[in-house]
Amino acid sequence: MAHENKMVLSGDTLFKSGKSGIKDLSTEGKKRLDEVAGKLKSLGEIEQIRIVGHADVTGKAAANQKLSERRAKAVKSYLVAKGVKPAVIITSGVGDSQPVVQCDAKMPKKALIACLEPNRRVEIEVVAKAKA
Numbered sequence: 001m002a003h004e005n006k007m008v009l010s011g012d013t014l015f016k017s018g019k020s021g022i023k024d025l026s027t028e029g030k031k032r033l034d035e036v037a038g039k040l041k042s043l044g045e046i047e048q049i050r051i052v053g054h055a056d057v058t059g060k061a062a063a064n065q066k067l068s069e070r071r072a073k074a075v076k077s078y079l080v081a082k083g084v085k086p087a088v089i090i091t092s093g094v095g096d097s098q099p100v101v102q103c104d105a106k107m108p109k110k111a112l113i114a115c116l117e118p119n120r121r122v123e124i125e126v127v128a129k130a131k132a
Contacts, residue, residue, distance in 0.1 A: 005043070005126040007036060009075070011117035017058065020070035022077055033075065036124060037082035043128040046088050050125040051075050053093040056116035057105075061095055068093030075122050 014029035025033070040046065053072035055064035072091035080086045096119065103115035 005128065007039075007124045007126075008121055009033070009036070009124070010121045012120065014075070014122055015071055015120060017056070017113045017116075017120065018067070020053075020067050020074055022074045025074065025078065030078070033078050034082065037079055037084055040079070040084050040126065043126060045129040046085070047127045047129055049079075049084070049089045049127075050123075051079075051089060051091045052123045052125070053091070054098060054119060054121045054123070055093075055096045056113075056119040057096045057099065058113065058116065065093055065095035068095050071122055075124070 009029070009032055012026065013032055014026065015024050016026070040049070051072045053068035053070070053075070055068045055071075057064070059067075069092065072093050076086070076089045076091050079089070099116075099119045100121075101116065101118045103112055105112065107115060
């Protein structure tokens, strides 16, 4: 019997608006990912890890799709560097299609970016084999 575990790494904890590379990860983001890597190792045998990147609605939809995919791949690369097996990791991006908050587009740009922060996230779903 497998069990699922979902972690959401939100917004600017990982990447600033428009950023997606490993070098763009914040110090806090790296700390959170180190915790995730430790947690993954404690789960035992992992069947699959799904990493899904998300973007906010600022910018064009096609660019947001690519940005969300790059965010997921950067998180995968970071976790692999911390010893997580790459073969079990699947990455994808959903662009700005799954927002968790809605903000008034007429807000000043800085306020809008801050308001949309929860939409810039990476979700990690882990399917692990239950320990006997």
